[in-house]
Amino acid sequence: MSSSASYWRRVWRHFKRNTLAVIGLWIALALMGVALLADVLANDTPYYMIYQGTRYFPLLQSGLSSLGMVTLPPELQRVDFTQLPAERVISPPIPYRPNRIDLQSPFAEPSAVHWLGTDKLGRDVMAGIIHGARISLSIGFVAVGIAVGIGLTLGSLAGYFGGWVDLVISRLFELMLAIPTFFLLITIAATLRPNIFYTMIVIGFTSWVGMARFTRNEFLKVRNLDYVTAAVALGTPTRRIVMRHILPNALAPVLVSVVLGIAAAILTESGLSFLGIGVPADLVTWGSLLNEARSNSFAWWLAVFPGAAIFLAVVAYYLVGEGLRDALDPRLQ
């Protein structure tokens, strides 16, 4: 265990030396923070408010009441906080919900009121981008989680057992590589109802081949080493040999493809929602905001900012992935 800890410490030391990768890591962490705190950063419910002489913490109170922990005071139930004549209000930095339609100000240019402008329904772009981070990242993480599950399982099976198991699973790899993934995605998305859970599952089910191949190759390399033979001779159960003795060796190269896979999944998701496929029409995502610029080419802010968010997320994960690959490569140390 101690040798494994020092291995990761060494990897981390090499990773830290790569300035670009560290910048990427910071951006990725910041985006995760934005995704987690989206409701606190961009919301039309104020943090603090004095209304008719009473103090309220509406955001906290409505958050807790949605968890069923407190009941919202009746005067705050089903009210539009922006219309409430409160004496003193402290609002979130972006005082809009992403799906708050304001038909009075469609296509507002970026200004102090709407930092990044509004879209055709008067929805705030900044709020949309902040909440879009949550959608994109959760799709990225869940899809890659599914892909890792399938990839590790099939790769281990093919690599450990070899023979006809390997032959069959390798044909499966070939099959997946022969199918144009994006076509498969839009075909499936067209047959199913638009839903982000389906999108996660479909992206996961179409992106495991790389990880499975890495795992398989690593297993082929390791399975005939003396220590594995020793474990077999000692009568260690196959499951334990695979899980404890071989799989950890395969994790390092798989980790790189996990990080790069998140970038790819974010890219695929935004591409799909850019085409208006796979996510419900009323859900504001990075891709759906960018899509609006296509038919309204004067609204440059709809083209620039959501796309920049996609680019930033993708670059961050690419940088981390590349940095990790260099840090894990023994030839470069």
Next chain:
Amino acid sequence: MFTYIWQRLLLLLPTFIGVTLVAFFIIHLAPGDPAELRAGGGLAAAGAEGISSEGVSAVDQALIAWRAQYGLDQPLPVQYWRWLHNLFTLEFGNSFKDSQPVWRKIAERLPITIQLNAVSLVLIYTVAMPLGIYSATRPYSFGDQVTTFLAFLLFALPSFWIGTLALVFLCGGDFLDLFPPGGMTSVGYASTWSFWRRLGDRAWHLCLPVLIMSYGGFAGLSRFMRSSMLENIRQDYVQTARAKGLSEHWVIYKHVLRNSLIPIVTIMASILPGLISGSVIIETIFSIPGVGLLAYEAVLARDYPIIMAVFTISSLFTLVSILLSDILLTLVDPRITFSGRSI
């Protein structure tokens, strides 16, 4: 050589059957069968209250007729066999939208997409290979680092973002008016124009789409070319060639380059599927009436015969490109024989 090609073809057969099974499975993933899908709105209206029982039975009869027409009343293996048979006879049925034969609709649009993809592929290779050679012959120099950085940046830029930005800022919106906002031909295009004028017009329309479709490719491929060259430069035979006094130019272009081309040829098989997928996005952004746009419109309209046909054809196309790159590989590398090749 021919035995090799035959053997490869035989090995592709299970993959092809797998692809058709996936396609067949997706058709049956759709809620309801194609007959119900075709009946669509009519069925919903008939199910509503206030419609006479004759109306309902008319829809039911139409459904039965359609099921018989599509063979949906048969058991699944029979349906699959029939569908496979139709596939080989290029009988994809008629579009739900306008009842035109699917095959004709695709054949009309295929040349445009092939043109777009072929130009992009040629562009990718002509830009990426010299860039890769440049970087590999000066590893870690300033020029190499700049091209590495640019390649990384281009690789990470989503093509649908750059496409949208180009549409907003370069194509006659409120900003610059350098390129047409889409389509294949200018307003007032006539077939009586001289050849050069027609060619110029086409080039002006395809310039942005082709560039945006290929930039990711030449970023990736130039990196690949660089690492392939660097790997070969480190080999013993290069040292031998230098030791016996060959000029550096000769070493690089005669010895290293030839060996570095081997993986570059094989990677074509993985670039092509990407280009095919990319053409959906690019053709949609620039309203280019190719197969990609056809597929996109079919997806929005849930026009299943077209979706299935495009899916199957593009998978076939990918399989053929894998086969082609395998054959090319044996041509450029005589060491590779079928028996020695694993997976």
